[in-house]
Amino acid sequence: GESVGLHLPTLSVQEGDNSIINCAYSNSASDYFIWYKQESGKGPQFIIDIRSNMDKRQGQRVTVLLNKTVKHLSLQIAATQPGDSAVYFCAENGNSGGSNYKLTFGKGTLLTVNP
Amino acid sequence: AAGVIQSPRHLIKEKRETATLKCYPIPRHDTVYWYQQGPGQDPQFLISFYEKMQSDKGSIPDRFSAQQFSDYHSELNMSSLELGDSALYFCASSSARGAEEKLFFGSGTQLSVL
Numbered sequence: 001g002e003s004v005g006l007h008l009p010t011l012s013v014q015e016g017d018n019s020i021i022n023c024a025y026s027n028s029a030s031d032y033f034i035w036y037k038q039e040s041g042k043g044p045q046f047i048i049d050i051r052s053n054m055d056k057r058q059g060q061r062v063t064v065l066l067n068k069t070v071k072h073l074s075l076q077i078a079a080t081q082p083g084d085s086a087v088y089f090c091a092e093n094g095n096s097g098g099s100n101y102k103l104t105f106g107k108g109t110l111l112t113v114n115p
Numbered sequence: 116a117a118g119v120i121q122s123p124r125h126l127i128k129e130k131r132e133t134a135t136l137k138c139y140p141i142p143r144h145d146t147v148y149w150y151q152q153g154p155g156q157d158p159q160f161l162i163s164f165y166e167k168m169q170s171d172k173g174s175i176p177d178r179f180s181a182q183q184f185s186d187y188h189s190e191l192n193m194s195s196l197e198l199g200d201s202a203l204y205f206c207a208s209s210s211a212r213g214a215e216e217k218l219f220f221g222s223g224t225q226l227s228v229l
Contacts, residue, residue, distance in 0.1 A: 008155060034218070043119070043205050043220035044158065089157055102148075102171050103218065105157035 008087060010110045019077040019113075023090030023106045028071060030092035030104075035064060035075045038108065039086045047075070047088075077111075085113045117142055119208050119221035127227045128196050136191040136224045140208030146170070147189040148218065149181060150205040158205060164189055165211060193226075201228045 013019050025033070031052040036044035050057045050064045050073075057064050063076040073090050087108040120139040128134050140147050146165045150158040151174075160173035164183035175181075178196075183189045193200060207220045 036220075041222075041225075043207075043222045046217050046219065049217065102160050102163065102173065103158075104160070108157055 008108050008110045010112065012112045012114060013080050015080060015082060015113055015115050017080055019075075019080045019084070019111060021075045021077075021088050021109045021111065023073040023075075023109075025071050025073060025090065025092045025104075025106065027092060027104070028068075032093040033064070033066060033073055034091045034093075034103065035062075035073075036089045036091060036105075037084075037086045038089060044089060080111075080113050082113045082115055085111055087111070119206055119219050121204075121206050121221035121224050123224060124222065125225045125227075127229065129229050130196060130198065132196050132228075134193045134196060134226060136193070136204055136206075136226070138189045138191070138206030138208075138221060140187050140189070140206075141210075141219055144208035144210045144219075145187060146209045146211050147183055147187070148207040148209075149175075149189070149191050150207065150220075152203040152205060152223070154202075161191070196228045198228050201226060 034049040035047040037047050038044045048059045048062050048064050050066050055066050061078045065074045077084055087110050089108045090106040091103040093103050122137045126134055148163040149161040151161055152158040161175040162181050163171045167183045178194050181191045203223045203225050205220050205223045207218045209218045
């Protein structure tokens with residue numbers, strides 16, 4: 001069958017640099033946002049989350065910024081390491097009923113860290 | 116710490132066959148979600164269960180069905196398989212009662228339909 005190539009946005013950085021990965025979301029009613037890291041052949045791994053009543057949240061080496069006005073989310077990774085190389089997805093939960101986590105994933109970004 | 120367990124890890128089927136994917140959530144998690152991820156695509160929500168009842172439904176084909184059992188494990192049944200069903204199928208779990216609200220994903224089942 002016909003193969004589908006990867007059409008992911010890509011970001012290539014040098015080890016030790018800071019990385020910024022951006023995401024635009026569509027549902028203005030979304031109240032919970034998550035960043036996931038997905039390595040090849042593995043499931044998405046939780047990185048950091050943020051609720052809509054916040055505009056910034058920090059974790060270990062990672063910071064998430066939320067701009068509700070323009071519906072934009074970003075993930076900042078400080079001192080990027082080769083082990084950070086992966087596809088990064090943002091996800092939003094705008095479901096007001098049913099499951100708490102009917103997450104809608106954004107397009108992933110492939111981060112490549114060069115040693 | 117225990118994670119979400121999915122089986123099998125890889126599955127190869129032919130067109131029009133059936134497949135069953137299994138998911139064992141993290142202990143004490145009561146909610147299970149199924150996602151489908153095509154090559155180079157973002158995960159798409161299929162269906163979810165809370166306390167053994169279907170809680171939400173996404174873009175799941177009518178050929179697919181799923182259920183959650185009394186021990187909270189879940190199975191995704193896929194019939195009349197098509198080439199386009201080839202994808203990575205993820206299960207995730209969470210606890211509606213717990214203080215943690217994060218969604219934890221398994222490693223997925225890679226389904227190849229030939």
